Amino acid sequence: MTNLPMLRLEWGIDGLKSAIKRKDIVVIIDQIRFSCAVVTAVALGFTIEPTSDKARKTESFSLSPSTFFNRQPQRVVIASSNGSYLSINAKEGKQVVYGCILNARAVAEWLDESNENTTLLAAGEIDV
Structure with a gap:
């Protein structure tokens, strides 16, 4: 019998x-804005530096994906209270990727090929 990888759904910092x-491989899914902004920016060649809203001291880019068109x-700072916070705290993770409706199929195919245990990490609540 083949051992199939585990797929878990967790939430916020405790899940991370x-x-x-x-x-586990971690897929950060802050669907409404952060993940879509990161996926769009990276696809267009930007380098992302996440920062939390609280730590933001310089102007950051909008979370609207159209900001990058x-x-x-260039290197840009993206601030959010959830997706960025989780990204900053995910540095010790095995591998971290961002998932959203824009890249759902690509992430799913990549995870299938990786054959590794994975946590889908939902974000978006106000207090992480």
């Missing part, structure tokens, strides 16, 4: 800590 402890790729 559990996933890191298990050494018609601009030269």
Whole structure:
């Protein structure tokens, strides 16, 4: 019998800590804005530096994916209270990717090929 990889759904910082402890691949899904902004920006050649809203001291880019169209790729700061916060805290993770409706199929295919235990990490609540 073949051992199939585990797929778990977790939420917020506690879910992230559990996933890191298990050494799962982590898919951060802050669907409404953060993940879509990151996926769009990276696809257009930008380098992302996530920061939390609380830590933001410089102007950051909007979370609207259209912000990145018609601009030269560059390093940008993206602030959000959830997706960025989880990204910053995911540094110890085995591997971290961002999932949203824009790249759902590509992420699913990549995860299927990886054959690794994975945590889908939902984000978006006000208090992480």
